[in-house]
Amino acid sequence: MEKIKNIALVKKIGFNKLVLVFVLILMYFVFALFSPTFISYDRILSALSYSYFLGFLALGVTFVIATGGIDFSIGPVMFASALISGYLLTRSGWPLVLCLVISVLVGLIFGAINGYLVAYWDVAPFITSMGLMQIAKGAGSVFTHTQSVSWPQSSEANGWYRNLVRYSNGSISIPVGLITLLVVAFICAIILNKTKIGRYILCLGSNKEAVRLSGVNVRKWQMLAYVISGTLVGIAAIFFVGAYTTVQPGLGDQYNNEAIAAVVMGGTSMSGGVASIGGTIIGVMIISLLQEGILALGFTKDFQLIITGLIVLTAVYLDVFSNQKKN
Amino acid sequence: MNDVILDMRQIDKSFPGVHALDHVDFNVRRGEVHALMGENGAGKSTLMKVLTGIYKKDSGTIIFEGKEREFTTPKEAQDAGVIIVHQELNMINHLTVAQNIFIGREPKKGLFIDDEKMNKEAAKLFERLNIDINPKERMMNLTVGKQQMCEIAKAVSHDAKVIVFDEPTAALTDGEIRELFAIIRDLRSKGMGIVYISHRMNEIEEISDRVTVMRDGAYVGTVNTVDTNKDEIIHMMVGRVIYEDPKAESNVPKDAPVVLKVENLNAGRMVKDVSFELRKGEILGFSGLMGAGRTETARAIFGADPKDSGYIYINGRKVDIKSPEDAVANGIGYLSEDRRRYGIVVDKTVAENVTMATLENFVSGSFIDEEAERKEAEKYIEQLDIRTPSPHQKVANLSGGNQQKVVIAKWLARNCEILIFDEPTRGIDVGAKNEIYQLMNELVAQGKSIIMISSEITEILRMSDRIMVMCEGSITGELDICEATQESIMHAATLRE
Numbered sequence: 001m002e003k004i005k006n007i008a009l010v011k012k013i014g015f016n017k018l019v020l021v022f023v024l025i026l027m028y029f030v031f032a033l034f035s036p037t038f039i040s041y042d043r044i045l046s047a048l049s050y051s052y053f054l055g056f057l058a059l060g061v062t063f064v065i066a067t068g069g070i071d072f073s074i075g076p077v078m079f080a081s082a083l084i085s086g087y088l089l090t091r092s093g094w095p096l097v098l099c100l101v102i103s104v105l106v107g108l109i110f111g112a113i114n115g116y117l118v119a120y121w122d123v124a125p126f127i128t129s130m131g132l133m134q135i136a137k138g139a140g141s142v143f144t145h146t147q148s149v150s151w152p153q154s155s156e157a158n159g160w161y162r163n164l165v166r167y168s169n170g171s172i173s174i175p176v177g178l179i180t181l182l183v184v185a186f187i188c189a190i191i192l193n194k195t196k197i198g199r200y201i202l203c204l205g206s207n208k209e210a211v212r213l214s215g216v217n218v219r220k221w222q223m224l225a226y227v228i229s230g231t232l233v234g235i236a237a238i239f240f241v242g243a244y245t246t247v248q249p250g251l252g253d254q255y256n257n258e259a260i261a262a263v264v265m266g267g268t269s270m271s272g273g274v275a276s277i278g279g280t281i282i283g284v285m286i287i288s289l290l291q292e293g294i295l296a297l298g299f300t301k302d303f304q305l306i307i308t309g310l311i312v313l314t315a316v317y318l319d320v321f322s323n324q325k326k327n
Numbered sequence: 328m329n330d331v332i333l334d335m336r337q338i339d340k341s342f343p344g345v346h347a348l349d350h351v352d353f354n355v356r357r358g359e360v361h362a363l364m365g366e367n368g369a370g371k372s373t374l375m376k377v378l379t380g381i382y383k384k385d386s387g388t389i390i391f392e393g394k395e396r397e398f399t400t401p402k403e404a405q406d407a408g409v410i411i412v413h414q415e416l417n418m419i420n421h422l423t424v425a426q427n428i429f430i431g432r433e434p435k436k437g438l439f440i441d442d443e444k445m446n447k448e449a450a451k452l453f454e455r456l457n458i459d460i461n462p463k464e465r466m467m468n469l470t471v472g473k474q475q476m477c478e479i480a481k482a483v484s485h486d487a488k489v490i491v492f493d494e495p496t497a498a499l500t501d502g503e504i505r506e507l508f509a510i511i512r513d514l515r516s517k518g519m520g521i522v523y524i525s526h527r528m529n530e531i532e533e534i535s536d537r538v539t540v541m542r543d544g545a546y547v548g549t550v551n552t553v554d555t556n557k558d559e560i561i562h563m564m565v566g567r568v569i570y571e572d573p574k575a576e577s578n579v580p581k582d583a584p585v586v587l588k589v590e591n592l593n594a595g596r597m598v599k600d601v602s603f604e605l606r607k608g609e610i611l612g613f614s615g616l617m618g619a620g621r622t623e624t625a626r627a628i629f630g631a632d633p634k635d636s637g638y639i640y641i642n643g644r645k646v647d648i649k650s651p652e653d654a655v656a657n658g659i660g661y662l663s664e665d666r667r668r669y670g671i672v673v674d675k676t677v678a679e680n681v682t683m684a685t686l687e688n689f690v691s692g693s694f695i696d697e698e699a700e701r702k703e704a705e706k707y708i709e710q711l712d713i714r715t716p717s718p719h720q721k722v723a724n725l726s727g728g729n730q731q732k733v734v735i736a737k738w739l740a741r742n743c744e745i746l747i748f749d750e751p752t753r754g755i756d757v758g759a760k761n762e763i764y765q766l767m768n769e770l771v772a773q774g775k776s777i778i779m780i781s782s783e784i785t786e787i788l789r790m791s792d793r794i795m796v797m798c799e800g801s802i803t804g805e806l807d808i809c810e811a812t813q814e815s816i817m818h819a820a821t822l823r824e
Contacts, residue, residue, distance in 0.1 A: 194694050196686055203679065207672040213631055213663060214683040214737060215655025273674060 013278075016267055020282045024289065031293035038296060045175055049165060051288035052177035053078065053240040055281060057259040058266075059188050060111075060232030062280045063225040065263055066192070068205040068272025069118060069125035071226070073110065074233050075255030076136040081106040081237035082247040083140035086149035089158065096158045104234035110136060111230015115223035133253070141249035148248040151241040165242035177239055182281075184235070189277040191228075201225050205272025254305065261308050262287050264315040271319070287311075330357045331390075332520045333378075333409070333489050338387035340377055347373045349545040350387070355489055355520035360511060362523045362535035362552070366564055366817075367617045367782050370544040371524050375491050379404040379411055392488070408488035412478050412495060420467035425449035427466055428481045452480050456510055472503030479510060490514065491522040496530060497618060497799075498596075508534055526616050528557045528821045540564055558814070561821070565784065565813040573788035576809045578771070579609040585643070586776045587628075587659075587745050592637030594627035599800040601637070605745065605778060608771045612791030613780040615820050620800035621780045622664055625747045629661040630654045641745070655684055660738030662731070664750040664780070670734040671722050678704035678718040680733050684741045707736035711766065728759025735766065746770065749780045764790060784813050796820050 010018060032038040057074050064071045085103035088094040094102075110132055117128040152159045154168075165177040192198035200221040204211045212218045241247060264270060265286065266279025287308065294304045333355040340348040348370050355361050363371050376382045378389065380398035388395055391407065398404035401411075418427050425445045426433075434441040434448070449462035458476050466474060475495060482490050492511070496504050511534060515521060523535055531538060532552060540547040540563040547563045587605040592598055597620035605611050613621045626632045628639060630648040639646055641657050648654045654661070663669035671680050681704045682689055689700045704718035711732045715725055722733055731751065738746055748767065752760040767777055767790060781787050787794055794811050796804035796819035804819025 190694075194697075196690050196693075196695060199679065199686060199695060203672050203675055203683065206674055207668070209669050210672050211683065213629070213651050213661060213669050215651045215741075216683070216686075217650075217652050273672075 014267070014276070017276070017279055017282060020265065020279065020286065024282060024286050027286065027289055027293065031289070031296060035293070035296040038293070041173070043292070043296070045166060045173060047288050047292035048175050048178055049243040050291055051284050052165060052181050052243065053236040054255065054258055054262065054288060055181045055284045056184065056232045056236035056239060057255055058262040058280045058284050059185055059277065060229035060236070061259050062188070062263050062266075062268055062275050062277060063192070063201060064125070064229045065260070065268050065270060066201050066205045066272060066275035067222050067225045068208070069222075069225070070260070070270075071114065071125065071129045071229060072253075072256050073114065073129040073133040073136055074229070074236075074259060075252035076133045076140070077107055077110040077230070077233050077252075078237045078240060078255065079247055079249070079252035080110070080136040080140040080143075081234050082151075082241050083149050083249055084143050085237070086151050086241060086247060087144045089151065090149060096161060100161065100238055103237045104231060107230045107232070107234025107237065108227060109230070111226045111228070111233065112223070114230070115226025118226065119219040119222040133256075137250050137252070144249055146249055148246055151245045151247075153245060161238070162242050162245075165239055177242070180239075184232075185277055185281050192275060192277060197221065197224060197228075202273055202275060205275075207273075254308075257305075257312060258287050258291075258308055259284075261312045261315065264319060265311060269319055270316055331355070332357045332392060334390040335374070335378065336388050336390070338374065338377055338389070339385045340373060340382060341385055345544075347544050348377065348384075349543075351541065351544075351546045353539055353546070353549075355522055357518045357520055358515050359536040360515055360521045360523050360534050362525065362531045362538045363541070364524075364526070364531065364538060364560060364564060365541035365547075366784075369541040369564075371541055372493070373544075374541070375411060375493065375522070375524070378491070379409060405485055408486055409491075410482040410485055410487045410489070411491040411493060412475065412482055413493055416471070416474050416478055418466045418474055418477065420465070422466060423462065424460055424464050424466060424469070424477050425462035427477060428452070428462075428484055448484075449480075452484050456480055456483060457513065458510070470503070471498045472500065472506065475499070475503075475507065476510065479514075483514070487519065489520040489522065491524070493524045494526070494618075495523075496525065496527065504530070526821050528560065531560070532557070542566070557818075557821075561814050561817045565817050573785075573811075574791065574808050577609075577792035577807065579606050579792045583607045583609065586641065587778075588640040588643075589624075589628060590638040590640070592624065592627060592639070593635040594623060594632060594637075595635070597623035597800045598627050601797075601800075601802055603795050603802065603805070605776050607776055608774050609792045610767060610771055610777045610779055610790050612787040612794040613778060613797060614784060614787045614794055614816050615782075615797035617782065618799075619797040619820065621797050622749055623800070624797070625661060625749055625778065625780060628654070629659060629747060631661070655741060655743070658742075658744040659747065660684070660741060660743035660745070661747045662734050662738070662749055662751055664753060666727070666730055666734060666754075671730055673723040674721055676719045676721055677708070677713065677715050677725070677733055680722050681707055681718075681736045681740055684737050703740060704736075707732075707739065711736055711739075712762065726759070728755040728762065731755060731759070731763060732766075735763075743775070745776050745778070747778045747780070750782065751779065752781075752783075752786065784816055787811075787816065788813070798822050 037043050057078060061071050061074055081103045084106055085099040088102060089096060089099040114128050114132050117123045118125045154162045163176060167174040167176050200216060204218050204222060208218055262283030263280050266276050266283035268275040268280065290307060291304050331354050335353045337350045338348050339350050351374055353374060365371050377384045380400045380403055389397060428449050429445050434444045446462045453460055458480060460473055495507060499507065511521060525531060535552045537549055537551055538560060539549040540560060542564060583606040585604045586607050590602050592601040601624050615621050627634050630650045630653050639648055646657050648657065667673060678700050682700050689696050701718050708715060708718060713729050713732045715729060722730055751763050771777055779790055788811060792808055794806040795802055796816055798820050803822040806815060
């Protein structure tokens with residue numbers, strides 16, 4: 001074991017991440033063994049479709065968790081974004097491009113409010129995001145008069161936005177969403193590791209008071225993490241409807257847990273200061289594969305909830321455990 | 328008079344690297360107030376913690392009521408009748424006075440707590456002690472003084488035979504101190520043994536019968552209060568051999584320009600009407616006992632805590648400092664007394680910590696120029712002789728002295744003209760200490776100005792050009808280095824207005 005840990009490549013990527021990749025591959029083979037349809041390209045694309053919106057949510061909340069915060073509003077905010085912009089598109093007849101922009105804006109505004117309350121009013125992120133979760137659910141419902149919203153199908157007018165998720169022209173299917181997700185993840189990794197924004201976010205997650213006493217405006221950078229997160233939640237909304245078209249009011253909570261599970265599994269510390277974008281993406285893939293696989297094996301969705309819950313608890317336990325060992 | 332209730336003999340206790348108690352003798356008689364005195368770190372609290380079972384002694388004997396005892400927990404000590412009334416009160420704000428006093432041993436009526444009986448018992452207790460408090464009042468509605476009296480009543484209700492008061496008057500008004508003393512005298516007349524820990528010389532003279540002085544973990548002596556005076560006690564407290572020569576005279580010319588002027592600064596409870604000037608190239612020592620308000624003053628100047636009133640001038644120009652950001656922009660750097668909490672980000676690298684206050688200088692376009700950052704870190708690693716294998720080492724892996732140098736490097740990188748060093752050598756070994764001293768001397772020689780807060784009087788005398796002494800939030804003395812002595816500093820530090 002120690003030998004493997006000391007190989008240069010392993011060190012560079014990180015042993016834990018390699019274990020995760022191994023788990024991902026193993027899971028795929030187990031699912032393929034029990035359900036041969038898993039080997040089909042369509043099934044893989046279907047699992048991937050789930051990973052796009054979840055990926056953007058998880059990327060966003062990685063920034064928040066890196067500051068030592070938490071956000072339980074991302075799922076419902078994503079739904080509010082999709083509901084509000086979808087209503088404007090389908091009922092009010094607003095142009096598609098404008099509606100996509102509005103979707104991102106709704107996420108950004110929720111993120112900004114959340115960040116402002118946490119950074120400038122010193123309210124616990126747990127509390128603010130719980131409040132915003134309720135507001136997002138309510139706002140989505142009120143805006144759509146408690147009706148679900150169905151975005152256009154590919155064949156309908158304005159249906160081209162679905163190409164953002166998967167481009168199909170009869171014979172071939174290209175997972176455009178995967179490319180977008182990886183590009184955005186790459187940008188996120190750059191922001192987190194190579195820019196002043198990321199440096200301050202990670203440092204304040206580690207020791208906010210020491211950073212403040214270095215003369216840094218920590219409130220600004222802390223709020224910015226939530227704004228980045230909110231923006232990515234708005235983008236996630238587009239990829240959600242791109243994959244599934246229909247959104248119902250009053251829902252979205254389950255995606256909080258899945259996104260947070262993916263982030264923590266990927267090695268981002270719940271206590272802040274340490275974050276891994278690559279780990280988050282692998283975590284997202286595992287969760288997405290899991291949800292597809294569980295359905296394929298004939299279990300109900302409830303089992304997926306239980307397993308996601310167990311993953312969160314295990315990952316958090318390992319995080320706490322490794323912190324204790326360090327001290 | 329020789330009715331000893333508690334006798335601690337040859338108590339010895341070591342922590343890794345520190346001989347905290349060196350064969351200390353201490354006894355308390357029935358019906359006396361015995362003051363325990365000494366500088367910060369002299370070992371008073373450690374001795375009391377050994378007594379009440381918070382620490383386990385290495386050797387020595389404790390004889391309580393004629394029998395050898397060793398309490399292993401504070402609860403056990405409390406049950407035997409040895410109780411500490413702490414400086415920080417252990418009261419639950421939302422409960423009533425009676426509920427607090429009887430917490431953990433509430434009178435029951437069947438399954439329920441018998442509130443009526445509890446209130447009656449509490450009222451009886453207060454009557455006995457001549458305390459005027461309503462048992463049904465919630466704790467949070469009482470003043471600190473009244474809360475403390477509840478704590479005393481609680482101790483008495485535990486059938487206390489020895490009560491230890493740890494700095495009981497720190498937060499009290501004069502009127503409350505009168506009341507407290509009346510109660511203490513009353514307890515004394517009832518035959519209790521009372522240990523009174525305080526820095527306030529005039530209180531000691533007023534309330535105590537005997538005084539025991541400790542210094543550097545060792546027993547110095549015990550005297551009858553009537554046979555002694557303030558000067559003798561101070562001499563006992565500070566009379567250690569000085570290994571380092573104090574500075575003979577100030578290196579700062581009399582007409583050096585004033586770089587920082589603080590005028591009538593007030594902030595919270597701990598900073599009261601503080602005014603002083605700092606000259607260019609000067610090391611201004613801030614001396615005082617624990618809780619004198621020195622760190623609070625520094626934090627208020629630096630904008631880390633809000634100010635209530637007062638003015639700050641830098642190079643004669645009035646500045647409005649509302650946050651550390653403003654302070655840094657005005658060329659002030661602050662090295663906190665608590666390095667790990669406020670100075671460094673331990674799980675980040677040396678380079679990241681060094682550029683923490685100057686990151687904007689290392690950003691080209693949107694990206695951090697890691698090459699320039701590494702060079703900057705290497706510059707200071709060499710200049711300050713920071714012992715680290717590389718600039719990319721986590722600061723957590725460095726020794727205390729080297730961590731302190733990283734914090735200093737952070738402010739040097741920022742080119743701060745005014746540096747506040749709060750306990751710069753705390754937790755640092757002797758060798759690294761001397762390096763820090765040398766570095767401070769080099770900095771002032773370059774024309775920077777330093778405020779040095781230190782609880783070690785020898786350090787103050789060795790480094791300072793001028794000394795401000797604080798006591799309970801106020802400046803109680805300003806001494807030129809050529810006239811300052813350990814005694815004169817301690818005089819000012821124990822002065823209460």
